[in-house]
Amino acid sequence: MHPIMKLINKICDIGLDTFFQPLTELIRGHMTVLAHAFRPPITLEYPEVKPDLSLRFRGKLALLRKEDGSEACTGCKMCAKVCPCMDLIQIETKKEETPEGKTKIVVDKYTIDLGRCIQCGNCTDICKPKCLVFTTDFEYADYSKEALVYTKDMLLLSTEESNEWRKKHNMEIS
Secondary structure (H helix, E strand, O other), X not given: OOHHHHHHHHHHHHOHHHHHHHHHHHHHHHHHHHHHHOOOOOOOOOOOOOOOOOOOOOOOEEEOEOOOOOEOOOOOOHHHXXXXXXXXXXXXXXXXXXXXXXXXXXXEEEEEEOOOOOOOOHHHHHOOOOOEEEOOOOOOOOOOOHHHEEOHHHHEXXXXXXXXXXXXXXXXXX
């Protein structure tokens, strides 16, 4: 018997559907590739084109200012107490006398180790004056761990930035 006839008999014995199934799957795969080949690309050229982030994005932590430019943080230390990463947020306060003769607690030192922060959001949720917030800034990678320890001066936003953040998030300006 001729080899071609043997092949035809074997195909008939196996069944045509079993023979053509791999071929149809191959054609379906190529059709999928062709359909995607003519779509516009969705890849962003990252450093040049920044992604549109949600307002709920948890980026770098920041401290807001009041409308008059003073610091909004009252030094209650609730953010440090609720943080699951022990000693991540360190706050030192001191008492100062106001011109009216009252004593006021002033934040002397405020540091956050962003290298250890798990961005759980507990600190921003519990903050009563809503001065500790997440920004949409996500580019704060560095080569040393020490550079990721942010001080109060590094965390504080300007008055304009604070007011803009509050406006964007529909928060009352205090």
